[in-house]
Amino acid sequence: MKKPKAWLRPVAALLAGFLFFLPIYLVLVNVFKDGSAIVSNPVGLPIPPTLDNIQGVLSRPDHLFWYGLVNSTEVTVISILIVTAISAMLGHYLARSTGVMAKVAMVTLLCGLMVPPAVILSPITEVLRALGLMSTVPGLILAYVGYYMPFGVFVFAGFVKTIPREVEEAAAIDGAGAFRAFWQVVFPLMRPASASVLIFLGVWIWNDFLNPLIILGPATGTTVTVGIYRAIGEHQADFGSVFALMFLATLPILVFYLAFQKQFVKGLTGGATKG
Amino acid sequence: MLVPIGITIGYSFTNKNPFNPPTKWVGLDNLTSLASDDEFLTALGNTVLITVIVTVVTNAGGLAIAMLLDRRGWLYNALRSVFFVPVVLSAVVVSVIWQAILVDDGLLNSMLGKLGMSDPPGWLSDPSLALYTVSWVIAWQGLGFCVVIYLAGLQGIPQELHEAAAIDGCGPMMRFRHVTWPMLAPAVTINTVMSLIGGFKAYDQVQVLTNGGPGPGTTSTLAFQVIQTAFNGNHVGYASAMAVAMLALVAAVSVIALGLLQKREVSS
Numbered sequence: 001m002k003k004p005k006a007w008l009r010p011v012a013a014l015l016a017g018f019l020f021f022l023p024i025y026l027v028l029v030n031v032f033k034d035g036s037a038i039v040s041n042p043v044g045l046p047i048p049p050t051l052d053n054i055q056g057v058l059s060r061p062d063h064l065f066w067y068g069l070v071n072s073t074e075v076t077v078i079s080i081l082i083v084t085a086i087s088a089m090l091g092h093y094l095a096r097s098t099g100v101m102a103k104v105a106m107v108t109l110l111c112g113l114m115v116p117p118a119v120i121l122s123p124i125t126e127v128l129r130a131l132g133l134m135s136t137v138p139g140l141i142l143a144y145v146g147y148y149m150p151f152g153v154f155v156f157a158g159f160v161k162t163i164p165r166e167v168e169e170a171a172a173i174d175g176a177g178a179f180r181a182f183w184q185v186v187f188p189l190m191r192p193a194s195a196s197v198l199i200f201l202g203v204w205i206w207n208d209f210l211n212p213l214i215i216l217g218p219a220t221g222t223t224v225t226v227g228i229y230r231a232i233g234e235h236q237a238d239f240g241s242v243f244a245l246m247f248l249a250t251l252p253i254l255v256f257y258l259a260f261q262k263q264f265v266k267g268l269t270g271g272a273t274k275g
Numbered sequence: 276m277l278v279p280i281g282i283t284i285g286y287s288f289t290n291k292n293p294f295n296p297p298t299k300w301v302g303l304d305n306l307t308s309l310a311s312d313d314e315f316l317t318a319l320g321n322t323v324l325i326t327v328i329v330t331v332v333t334n335a336g337g338l339a340i341a342m343l344l345d346r347r348g349w350l351y352n353a354l355r356s357v358f359f360v361p362v363v364l365s366a367v368v369v370s371v372i373w374q375a376i377l378v379d380d381g382l383l384n385s386m387l388g389k390l391g392m393s394d395p396p397g398w399l400s401d402p403s404l405a406l407y408t409v410s411w412v413i414a415w416q417g418l419g420f421c422v423v424i425y426l427a428g429l430q431g432i433p434q435e436l437h438e439a440a441a442i443d444g445c446g447p448m449m450r451f452r453h454v455t456w457p458m459l460a461p462a463v464t465i466n467t468v469m470s471l472i473g474g475f476k477a478y479d480q481v482q483v484l485t486n487g488g489p490g491p492g493t494t495s496t497l498a499f500q501v502i503q504t505a506f507n508g509n510h511v512g513y514a515s516a517m518a519v520a521m522l523a524l525v526a527a528v529s530v531i532a533l534g535l536l537q538k539r540e541v542s543s
Binding site for chain 2: 009010012013014016017020021023024026027111114115116117118119120121122123203206207208209210214224225226228229232239242243246249250253254257261264265
């Protein structure tokens with residue numbers, strides 16, 4: 001009874017995927033077309049392809065793309081490493097300790113998971129200004145470390161429970177101090193959790209817009225996302241160069257995603273299926 | 276993390292404005308004036324509408340597509356990746372793509388023009404349409420997340436349950452109603468709560484697509500209003516009161532939704 005309709009599912013799936021992907025397709029083909037071709041035939045394939053748009057972005061006199069790339073990379077890499085290191089220790093400690101204070105700290109951190117960035121941005125700028133870190137890259141990194149710490153702790157604390165306590169006791173008997181036992185024994189065992197935290201935060205921080213827009217401000221330069229926002233103000237109708245900028249800005253994160261795709265989806269669905 | 280929230284709550288009782296000192300304690304005045312502030316109430320209404328649309332579209336669409344893709348094979352794996360791509364893109368990038376498509380002389384309208392439509396809609400410039408357009412863009416980006424979660428949920432349902440139901444005489448609709456839907460409860464919970472939280476903090480898309488317009492605040496959201504008031508209007512105290520209201524709302528809605536949905540999980 002199913003046989004006659006067997007072709008329906010792949011066709012419907014392909015059609016849905018095609019419609020869904022159309023906007024991204026439009027960007028991809030128009031990156032490689034010149035301005036007049038975009039206007040006259042936005043949907044067609046770029047024949048012959050041109051690299052003018054990409055070269056134009058790479059050789060902009062104000063180096064918008066390169067500055068953005070350097071800032072984004074710096075902020076993302078340093079933030080995710082700090083958050084992973086601290087939240088791994090904190091998550092481990094909070095999950096293992098049974099005191100009331102630890103419980104309170106845990107619940108407080110978890111509440112932080114659902115605070116929208118807009119709610120606390122204004123006080124963050126004041127704290128950073130008081131520290132002399134406003135409009136600086138370290139200031140932005142500090143803001144991210146604070147904001148994403150709850151997520152890191154949440155992931156690590158959940159994972160610690162799957163590691164038998166005996167492993168740590170054995171390390172202690174073998175003469176390892178608490179610090180060494182953690183970094184040489186426990187941390188390597190938490191690799192899946194570390195991977196989730198690194199991957200998710202990498203994507204979130206790279207893509208973030210509001211925090212760099214406000215905290216870095218126009219003086220210190222931009223990240224790639226803010227760069228794109230600034231660029232659309234400049235060349236309103238010049239889709240070619242805006243698309244090229246977006247293409248280049250997205251390429252690193254897309255490569256990152258494709259490389260870690262399996263782990264990304266695993267981390268995402270881990271909580272969902274366990275319930 | 277806690278300190279900024281504390282400061283926000285503290286400021287919400289003041290008339291703080293860095294360009295208009297001194298800062299004074301105004302008690303609950305901020306909160307009471309919020310209740311009669313049209314801009315705030317519009318933003319609140321917009322946020323609720325966006326959140327509802329996004330939650331419904333991503334969940335219904337995500338479940339439909341997940342059921343379509345719930346098969347093995349390279350085609351379905353590839354399509355799953357396709358649907359997930361927007362999730363890893365920046366909201367700014369997604370907004371700029373859609374802006375190029377949806378502006379008045381954009382790609383969509385020029386295509387509609389070629390098809391003979393003389394007066395295509397102003398997707399982003401028509402005040403009665405812009406909010407729905409913004410919601411659509413947010414939903415498009417979030418759809419892949421729901422697809423992946425629902426797919427994982429679907430693949431976690433033992434085949435035996437479907438077979439048993441089929442033997443008992445259940446047709447496809449009945450099987451969905453009595454097997455698939457209850458078994459998906461945890462996935463529904465996660466997707467709904469994530470969509471709710473995502474909808475409530477909508478900011479990037481608004482700033483890029485419409486900047487709150489067209490016209491005064493037709494697409495402004497709570498997050499957008501808070502940032503505008505704090506950083507462009509410099510009314511930090513008042514913005515903090517808004518932020519506190521927003522925080523309370525997000526917390527209340529998430530907790531209620533979580534409670535209701537998890538109850539369903541247990542009973543099913």
